[in-house]
Amino acid sequence: xxxxxxxxxxxxxxxxxxxxxxxEHLEYGNKVHKCISDYLSGISDNIMPDxxxxxxxxxxxxxxxxxxxxxxxxxxxxxxxxxxxxxFSKQAWMRGILDVFIDYGNEGVVLDWxxxxxREGNDQLLFYAALVMSIRPKIxxxxxxxxxxxxxxxxxxxxxxxxxxxxxxxxxxxxxxxEESIREDVWVPKPSYxxxxxxxxxxxxxxxx
Numbered sequence: 001x002x003x004x005x006x007x008x009x010x011x012x013x014x015x016x017x018x019x020x021x022x023x024e025h026l027e028y029g030n031k032v033h034k035c036i037s038d039y040l041s042g043i044s045d046n047i048m049p050d051x052x053x054x055x056x057x058x059x060x061x062x063x064x065x066x067x068x069x070x071x072x073x074x075x076x077x078x079x080x081x082x083x084x085x086x087x088f089s090k091q092a093w094m095r096g097i098l099d100v101f102i103d104y105g106n107e108g109v110v111l112d113w114x115x116x117x118x119r120e121g122n123d124q125l126l127f128y129a130a131l132v133m134s135i136r137p138k139i140x141x142x143x144x145x146x147x148x149x150x151x152x153x154x155x156x157x158x159x160x161x162x163x164x165x166x167x168x169x170x171x172x173x174x175x176x177x178x179e180e181s182i183r184e185d186v187w188v189p190k191p192s193y194x195x196x197x198x199x200x201x202x203x204x205x206x207x208x209x
Contacts, residue, residue, distance in 0.1 A: 001013070002174070002177065002178050002181075003123075003174070004190065004194075005189060005190040005192075005194075005198075006181055006187040006188050006189070006190070007187045007188070007189035007190070007200070007204060007206060008198055008199075008200055008204075009178070009181075009187070010181070010187040011199070011200035011203070011204070012199065012200070014182060017200070017203060018199045018200045018203065019199065020199060025115070025116065028115060029115045029116075031048070032048070032050070032051065032113060032115050032149065033073070033099060033113055035047060035048045035051060036051070036058065036099075036113060037072040037073050037099070039058055040058060040061060040062055040070075040072055040100065041072050051149070054149065054152075061100070061111070064102075065102055067104060068102045068103055068104040068105075068109075069102070069103040070100070070101070070102050070103075071098065071100075071101045071102075071103075072099070072100060072101075073097060073098075073099060074097065074098040074101045075087045075095070075096075075097055076095070076096050076097070076098060076131045076132075076135060077089065077092045077093075077094070077095045077096075078092075078093060078094045078095075078131070078134060078135075079091040079092065079093050080093045082134050082168070083134075084134070084135045094175075096127060096128065096131050098110050098112075098128060098131070098132075099111055099112050099113050100112075101132065103136060103139065105138060105139075106138065106139060106140055106141065107139060107140070107141045107142070107143070108129075108132045108133075108136060108139040108141070108142040108143070109142070109143050109144075109145075110125075110128045110129070110132060110142065110143070110144040110145070111145050111147055112124065112125075112128065112144070112145065112146050112147065113147050113149060114146050114147060114148045114149060114150075115149055115150065116150070117150065118148045118150070118151050118153060118155075122155070122157055123174075124146075125144040125145070125146065125155070125157045126144075126157070126159065126167055126170065126171070127171060128142075128144045129142040129144050129157070129159035129167065130159075130164060130167045130168055130171060133159075133161055133164050134164075139161075140160060140161045141158065141159070141160050141161070142158070142159050142160075143156060143157070143158050144156070144157055144158075144159070145157075189204070189206035191206050191207060191208035192208055193208065193209065195207040195208045195209055196208075196209050
């Protein structure tokens with residue numbers, strides 16, 4: 001969120017002058033995530049109509065889990081030393097939710113369901129891989145994937161443990177930018193056509209449109 005618009009980040013995460021929206025798209029995304037999680041974990045055999053054409057793909061994932069430990073909607077939380085702590089720990093510093101995480105011992109796989117339009121950018125894939133290698137010291141290779149359910153495509157990246165220091169430096173660069181904005185109380189707006197969909201539209205003086 002900060003990269004897209006620091007001003008929006010300020011309104012939602014720092015001053016909390018507005019609350020995250022419950023748009024139709026967000027509600028649909030949450031519904032999709034729950035449906036897939038329930039199906040893959042065996043809680044339910046039902047798949048919502050919009051996902052019926054993906055059933056073979058989900059079945060393939062269930063079959064490939066064999067030989068690995070699988071976790072759905074896995075909450076991962078780290079402290080400032082990059083050590084895992086509980087989600088609501090007072091030492092919590094960085095959080096992430098893995099839609100699907102499969103631990104094969106030496107290799108990890110992370111799938112992230114996407115219901116919107118396919119976009120460029122792999123920061124989230126790198127972040128997930130860094131989280132996995134931080135909480136699973138035996139995992140040396142992580143494959144992370146965006147599964148774009150609309151266009152039915154996949155964006156995939158592979159990371160190895162030797163890259164982890166560089167990965168965390170890249171992540172920390174972004175964290176430092178946020179901390180600098182907080183410290184200096186400077187939030188550079190990035191007005192665009194997306195402003196009209198922003199929760200802070202009504203109070204933001206820098207909005208477009």
